[in-house]
Amino acid sequence: MRTADCISLGTPSTIMGKSQDHPSGAENFTWDEKEWEMSEKYKPDVVKMVPVDDELLKTIPFKAVVKKIAVAEKGSAGLNPPWEVSCTNRMADCNRIVKPFHFAYNEYDGRRHTWNLVFEAYELGDLRTWRNKNFGWRDSVKVSKVLPEAHLWRFLVHMTQALAVMHDQKGSTHKHRGTLLHSDIKPDNILVADNGSAYPSFRLHDFDFATVAHGRQDRRAPAFCGTFVWHPPEAPYVKTTWADVWAVGASLHWLAFGEKVVPPMSANWMDDLAEEDREIALKFRKRYATEQKFYDALGPRIVSPINLGKPSRIAEKHPEFTRFFEPLYRPKYSDRLNFWMMECLKFDPAERVTVDRLMKEMVPEARAVVLDLGGDAALTDFDLVFL
Known part of the structure; x- marks a missing residue:
């Protein structure tokens, strides 16, 4: 062939x-x-x-x-x-x-x-379409079903496995392949696959912006590709494995809450940036076609825990998002799921969890949790399989 x-x-x-x-x-x-x-x-x-x-x-x-x-x-x-x-x-x-x-x-x-x-063709569509249809908003009407926690664990496991294939060359026989960086992980680029159970699978696609990294990653080489709102705080230095891990965490955050980690743009948003971040933003301002893209790439990131009830969110002053002037309902998920999401969303890339650690520690934990939540059916297509 x-x-x-x-x-x-x-x-x-x-x-x-x-x-x-x-x-x-x-x-x-x-x-x-x-x-x-x-x-x-x-x-x-x-x-x-x-x-x-x-x-x-x-x-x-x-x-x-x-x-x-x-x-x-x-x-x-x-x-x-x-x-x-x-x-x-x-x-x-x-x-x-x-x-x-x-x-x-x-x-x-x-x-x-x-x-x-x-x-x-994946009949369930991409992650955004699937979530909005089943657990979000449809034609300005709220869908009341809460996204089960087992789905969130499975999503994190499947995307971790995808990164292991890309970053760590799992299963590869290609000589001198190098580390593949996706650089555009987002809900639109994750497909939902029907595996015959009530627990769908998730698959990564659209490698238009992917690159090959050989040897040590260059954290100081700026890049202006992909969808900026899913970029990490260190943008525009996003051609790294750390940036892909952030994007998976940001997609999990969106899957849980229906909102991105980038809040709506305010008129004086640059005033809220730290001095170092403001200098970086001003340095690269002309590289972005519009003010919105500039903000999406270099604006603030606000990560809200997914393990808090409303009283705790208010007490800890986490922002409440609204849609059509109605506060968005935020379900409360487990402390452990929140822990791993937060590990993916560490602001310092050097402290961000590695794919290797996710594979060795998170995936086995997720297996036990998912089995407890949904039984054997929830483990359908759970493992990474090479074809």
Whole structure:
């Protein structure tokens, strides 16, 4: 089977291949645009496709796919598969990383080369869609269900396992692969997978901003990519494993409360920054296209504990968020879940928990907690599995 790293280049119309990660039964999948029609547009370059007739369903193992148009480099370099393909193929196939299972050259429009990347469709959607539909707000109406704690533990475990594959090269046989940094972990880039139980699985995708780090991480090299509001306090120095860990913790915080760790922008927000942080902000101000992006990247981060009831939150002066002028309901979760979230959200990156420690200490603890909360069903697809 050919991978993105070893494709024999022919004429543009014949360049295609398959990633090593694919749904069972999709090994011989071929992409024919005429056999599919768009059912939903996620972004201008990302659409959900369904078969035009039932006959195709008999030959493929899925009811829908997601097609992404990837822009490759200019010139002859654009005939090489795009970065997302070669990046994901550096990682071992597993149940925590989403890879395109088919890719094919699309066209050259005189300015750039484009490729079709085909992914399995996840019917439960991304983390934001799934949470808002089931545990958040729908059409300005509050959904009363509280997100079970077992789901939060499973989320933290699954994202830790994804980071272990990326950062620690778990399961990799790729020589000199280096440490992969995602740099854009957020609810929109985490897919929710139906595993047949009441406890869904979570998978990381969208590696457009991923980079490879070899050797010692450079904590003083600024970067201006990804979604700024999920960046850590040390932004713009975010091309590190510490930044990915922060983003997982910030996503867990959002999953629990429905609010980001970055509060709404105030008119005089820079006055509240420490002098050192204010100097950094002023130094890089021109690198951000808008005042909002500047604030999202370098504004204050406010982390609220998730193990406090309302009286304790008020007593400790934690902010109360509102939506449609109604205070947001904040469920109270366990002290241990809060402990691990806070370890991910340490403001000093040197003190932030490592993926290795999460794997060795948090994951075994989570297993016991999840089993107690939901029984054997809650352990469905709990472990990291290499395919």
